[in-house]
Amino acid sequence: MARIDDISFTLLNTLVAVYETREFTAAADELGIAQSTVSKRIATLEDVFGLSLFVRRSKSELLPTPAGRRLYSSAAGLLQQWSDAVYHMSANNFQKTPFSLLLSHTASSTLLPQVIQGMQSSLDTTDFSAHTMNSEQILESIVKKHAHMGIVEKPMSTDVLRLDVLREDRLVLAGDYRQHRGMGEHGHPARSDSGASSTTSSAFPGEGEVSPDALWLVREAGSGVRYFTDLFFRTVGLSPSRVVELDSNEKIRSVLASGVGCTILSQDSVPEGIATVDLGDSFIRHFYALTPKTGLNPDQRMLVEKIITLLR
Known part of the structure; x- marks a missing residue:
């Protein structure tokens, strides 16, 4: 039987990936490992706590249990702290920070000029790009962490995203x-x-x-x-x-x-x-800002806050 001491960042990263994708297959693709490995790691965590973390809603979709939601919240915070510590100790943080912003069509035509104007002081240290999509595509891309921030025209959220209200x-x-x-x-x-x-x-x-x-x-x-x-x-x-x-x-x-x-x-x-x-x-x-709750480095989170302030 597994013990608390057996829990590692690897197991917690796997939990976060499964929670955010709601699929073993998608989590395996995100982590670059076999689906069977994902299943074994979740089983190890369930064995440690003696609690079920996910239940199947359909053949492919998983739903977190109350225990799964609690553990995800704690694991996400812990992993973010560790990721921040590694980032600040790494020489890579002296390179340009990648930042991809997705905007709905209306946001792109009415808000993007103000974003770029307000971001000018950060562009020397930021590899900034902006792309236009419809709101549903933006939601999917942010959930899958294909971009760092999205601006949409309707309230769209899941429990793995942060939602901020912007201007009218x-x-x-x-x-x-x-x-x-x-x-x-x-x-x-x-x-x-x-x-x-x-x-x-x-x-x-x-x-x-x-x-x-x-x-x-x-x-x-x-x-x-x-x-x-x-x-x-x-x-x-x-x-x-x-x-x-x-x-x-x-x-x-x-x-x-x-x-x-x-x-x-x-x-x-x-x-x-x-x-x-x-x-x-x-x-x-209102316009709304969508950002992932996990996966952004400290500089990317600062850029998110800057854009939110610009557009309120």
Whole structure:
């Protein structure tokens, strides 16, 4: 029978990997060892404490027991302290710190310039990169530790991630939602006068006010703004028949700027000259920062805090 003295960082690292991936196979891939070795290490920990740490939810997915959650919390903190100690004793910490930031499409267009401006003093010592994905892809990447931080447009979290609330983002109805099939008057797309500033109405369109023939420009499922687009459809009792799905806000902005279609979009992203409708408090959302609870070195954690401060 295994004893408390038999517990090593190796066993605790394995526990953390299984807890965060919820799979023996995924944990084995992350650690670069055989799945059978992962199973044996978890069995050793269960033998030491006389407690079950995980139960099977399905053929591939594991759920932590209360004992598993307690041990994970303690092990993660202990391993982080040890990792920090090793980092500060290593000559490698004089090299540039890698830092990969993932942003949703709206965050990329509205927040990234401020992030880079605020990060300038850190760029001499940071190997910084930024990539754009939809919110679901960002969540998956941060959980798998393929990046160090993500900024999304809806509250997404698991118990292996830290979630921080950032600034507000107001969504509006942009474009001609009353436009009927075909083109606007005189054969041209209906839009505000060329070169005019965007105008905003505060009258939320009621049921029946949105034309069933309006052309809707929508993001793909899994994006932050798509959730609110579907919420708007439900609110006004609309099942649009003319929908174009686009995989980036820039594509939507480009089509919208030509005077074609309507969409739900961040107010800060609406092209010049496109009329908007304020949709009220239900369509004010926040940006959120996602970071892994384990695996970041001290310099990376400092960068996380700096970005959170910049964007609050």
